[in-house]
Amino acid sequence: MSDRILIVGGGFSGAMLAARLTATGAAVSLINRDDRFGLGVAYGAAAPWHRLNVRSARMSAVADRPDDFVRWLQAHAPDQADPDGFAPRALYGRYVQDRFAAARAAAGDRLQTVVGTVTMVDPAGAVALADGRRLTGRALVLATGNPPPRTADPETRTAPGVIPDPWAPGALDGIRPQDDILLVGSGLTMVDVLMTLEHRGWIGRAAAVSRRGLTPRAHGPRPDPRLDAPLPDHARMSRRLAAARTAAAAGGWRSLMELYRPVTADLWADLVPEAQRRLMRHLRPWWDVHRHRLAPEVAARIDALVAADRLRVLAGRIGRPRPGAGRLELPWRARGQTSEGRLVGDRLIDCSGPGHAPEDDPLTGPLLAAGAARLHPNGLGLDLDPDGRVLDADGRPQPRLFVLGPPARAAFWETIAVPDIRERTAALAAALTQTS
Numbered sequence: 001m002s003d004r005i006l007i008v009g010g011g012f013s014g015a016m017l018a019a020r021l022t023a024t025g026a027a028v029s030l031i032n033r034d035d036r037f038g039l040g041v042a043y044g045a046a047a048p049w050h051r052l053n054v055r056s057a058r059m060s061a062v063a064d065r066p067d068d069f070v071r072w073l074q075a076h077a078p079d080q081a082d083p084d085g086f087a088p089r090a091l092y093g094r095y096v097q098d099r100f101a102a103a104r105a106a107a108g109d110r111l112q113t114v115v116g117t118v119t120m121v122d123p124a125g126a127v128a129l130a131d132g133r134r135l136t137g138r139a140l141v142l143a144t145g146n147p148p149p150r151t152a153d154p155e156t157r158t159a160p161g162v163i164p165d166p167w168a169p170g171a172l173d174g175i176r177p178q179d180d181i182l183l184v185g186s187g188l189t190m191v192d193v194l195m196t197l198e199h200r201g202w203i204g205r206a207a208a209v210s211r212r213g214l215t216p217r218a219h220g221p222r223p224d225p226r227l228d229a230p231l232p233d234h235a236r237m238s239r240r241l242a243a244a245r246t247a248a249a250a251g252g253w254r255s256l257m258e259l260y261r262p263v264t265a266d267l268w269a270d271l272v273p274e275a276q277r278r279l280m281r282h283l284r285p286w287w288d289v290h291r292h293r294l295a296p297e298v299a300a301r302i303d304a305l306v307a308a309d310r311l312r313v314l315a316g317r318i319g320r321p322r323p324g325a326g327r328l329e330l331p332w333r334a335r336g337q338t339s340e341g342r343l344v345g346d347r348l349i350d351c352s353g354p355g356h357a358p359e360d361d362p363l364t365g366p367l368l369a370a371g372a373a374r375l376h377p378n379g380l381g382l383d384l385d386p387d388g389r390v391l392d393a394d395g396r397p398q399p400r401l402f403v404l405g406p407p408a409r410a411a412f413w414e415t416i417a418v419p420d421i422r423e424r425t426a427a428l429a430a431a432l433t434q435t436s
Contacts (some may be wrong), residue, residue: 002029002138004136005028005137007028007031008144010039011145012032013040013406013425014045016100018100021429022110022111026433029112029114032115032238037113038093042093046090048249051294053295054417055219056070057084059092060422063422069087070083073087076094076098078160081343086219086296086297101206109181114128114129117129118363121140121364123390123398125139126140132157139432140400142364145405145407149189152170156321158287161321162321162347163350172193172373175346176346179346180204180205180211183208183348183349184352185350186209186213186355187215191215191298194305194311198301207343208314212273214288214289215289215302215313218298224252229256231243237279242380254290264413264420268286268413315335319333319340354406358382381407382411385411387428402431405421
């Protein structure tokens with residue numbers, strides 16, 4: 001068995017874990033489908049007008065150097081070096097690649113990059129690639145990032161006029177300036193799609209439909225003041241919610257969300273699975289739009305589209321789109337209503353966000369079928385131990401198989417934003433250095 005640690009997925013999570021591990025002297029093989037290590041979907045598909053959703057001062061990729069990104073901006077893009085600003089995501093991708101390149105140069109042969117498609121993972125610490133190669137290591141980390149949306153059924157995904165994955169290369173190229181757009185989902189993906197279309201000269205109208213019709217809130221013009229407020233430990237959900245409302249009334253909801261950031265994973269783990277499921281059913285939409293906020297300038301652009309009657313955000317349920325007079329008709333029922341209406345557009349774009357489904361994933365599906373992994377009782381993804389090890393069907397940790405980043409959300413809840421992934425990366429690196 002090789003003494004290397006294998007990491008599947010070369011986006012932010014995988015690249016920064018590889019950098020941190022090699023800094024401790026570990027040998028790593030980082031496997032990615034293409035040679036753009038450090039980008040992933042979040043930064044690889046970003047255009048210059050896509051902005052970070054977190055202020056630059058909090059976007060360091062290095063846990064023990066909190067000003068690292070701002071210092072990099074000062075050297076490479078001085079006009080974007082405002083610590084309280086929201087830098088372009090494409091620029092952040094350059095920063096991550098730069099940090100990864102520095103780690104690779106320092107590590108030499110200890111950091112191996114492998115371009116290839118992984119077709120099988122073995123819990124004992126091995127992977128098979130589509131070209132026939134097989135790699136083995138003392139530990140294996142799945143850092144595969146966010147999958148594409150999967151709201152629509154297979155028939156709908158291939159229907160004319162439907163764009164099932166807005167992040168696929170060239171997905172939006174066929175949209176004409178005057179096209180009317182139907183958007184499934186009203187969150188961050190919807191915002192990114194509209195920003196892209198606007199910068200391409202789109203002047204049509206859009207209707208975005210989601211279950212509750214909520215859109216991401218905006219960051220304030222300045223960093224939120226620190227809020228000192230008690231958060232009840234080991235309390236019922238109702239008590240925690242009451243405490244949150246009291247704190248928000250006293251110091252503002254943005255400060256409240258910042259108060260929760262460093263303890264969210266612990267509070268999530270403290271909930272029994274049924275409480276986690278209740279939170280997802282009833283509170284998650286409000287949590288998401290307040291937790292994952294927009295840069296003020298981006299929020300202002302979305303508000304302008306609404307004010308100009310070019311964007312309608314609707315709450316309700318949708319049916320299967322069908323062709324009608326050369327356009328798409330989308331059946332929908334407004335929230336709280338029993339009668340069905342229809343929306344009409346030239347294109348339909350699935351903006352529902354990542355479609356996590358471990359049971360259907362070509363890597364984790366076989367693990368689940370074989371009992372080498374199990375789904376978390378909350379239904380969000382794989383069940384993991386506190387160090388990120390995969391639990392088998394009997395609840396026993398797989399000593400060599402770990403998960404990092406968005407696929408670990410069932411166990412840690414917030415594993416999407418850089419500050420959260422950065423902390424999980426540090427914790428996982430510590431666990432891996434003890435794995436033999």
